[in-house]
Amino acid sequence: MTDTSFAIEVKNLRFQWKSDQPILDIPSLVLTRGSHTFLKGSSGSGKSTLLSILAGIIKPDQGEVFIQGADFLSLSPSKKDQFRSEHMGIIFQMFNLLPFLSVSDNICLPCRFSSARKQKAIQKFGSLEEEGKHLLSALGMAPSNVWDRAVGELSVGQQQRVAAARALIGAPDLIIADEPTSALDTDNRDSFINLLSQQAKEHDTTLLFVSHDENLAGHFDKIIHLEEINQIQKLGVEA
Numbered sequence: 001m002t003d004t005s006f007a008i009e010v011k012n013l014r015f016q017w018k019s020d021q022p023i024l025d026i027p028s029l030v031l032t033r034g035s036h037t038f039l040k041g042s043s044g045s046g047k048s049t050l051l052s053i054l055a056g057i058i059k060p061d062q063g064e065v066f067i068q069g070a071d072f073l074s075l076s077p078s079k080k081d082q083f084r085s086e087h088m089g090i091i092f093q094m095f096n097l098l099p100f101l102s103v104s105d106n107i108c109l110p111c112r113f114s115s116a117r118k119q120k121a122i123q124k125f126g127s128l129e130e131e132g133k134h135l136l137s138a139l140g141m142a143p144s145n146v147w148d149r150a151v152g153e154l155s156v157g158q159q160q161r162v163a164a165a166r167a168l169i170g171a172p173d174l175i176i177a178d179e180p181t182s183a184l185d186t187d188n189r190d191s192f193i194n195l196l197s198q199q200a201k202e203h204d205t206t207l208l209f210v211s212h213d214e215n216l217a218g219h220f221d222k223i224i225h226l227e228e229i230n231q232i233q234k235l236g237v238e239a
Ligand SMILES: Nc1ncnc2c1ncn2[C@@H]1O[C@H](COP(=O)(O)OP(=O)(O)OP(=O)(O)O)[C@@H](O)[C@H]1O
Pocket: 017, 018, 020, 023, 041, 042, 043, 044, 045, 046, 047, 048, 049, 050
């Protein structure tokens, strides 16, 4: 049984990369709905790996993961894709945009798979495209300059903002972001974090955010140190 007021609930999670030592052993992790969490930890401690598990990109060796009350790991690959589009906005460096598609197509993609997100965008902005353009502007990019361009032609910082707009469109229940501001200058970083905070408050979105930039931690109501919830770090890798 899981509590449906939890956005994320992890139980007895264990993971190791093939032929490597275990890196994650997390007895329990709970994020309540609407909470804004900043996840920190030293380099190589497993933050990206944990986020990839929560996003359904890699499978843990053991344990349970409930997202929005659903037993996420038991879903088939196609149901998992559908669930992800419906409920999650993901900004990962390794979960890339589609480089040959336009900025417009990339941003609107989640709403092609989620009628709930599509309806939210249309209700508030009249169309998906209008919300997409609104998000890009708020992120400091002029939509008219990039809207029809292939994403692969853009700079890394521009691509990061396209990925942010794709994650935010249609106000998903949960946003998982791994170093989403790493390629942004200070002004664009501030625009991004302000937009993320404002959207999350407005829509009661749960945020899970990984960054090495400690300046951003003040925007979050909870800080989790991976080393404090991960038994591997406490016991040492030989355990
Ligand atoms: N695809 C992979 N195959 C094998 N090992 C991997 C893979 N990805 C990560 N690892 C290993 O898992 C460990 C944790 O990596 P991870 O990227 O999750 O850490 P992190 O806390 O996000 O680090 P950083 O803060 O530097 O981004 C590291 O030892 C890394 O070498």
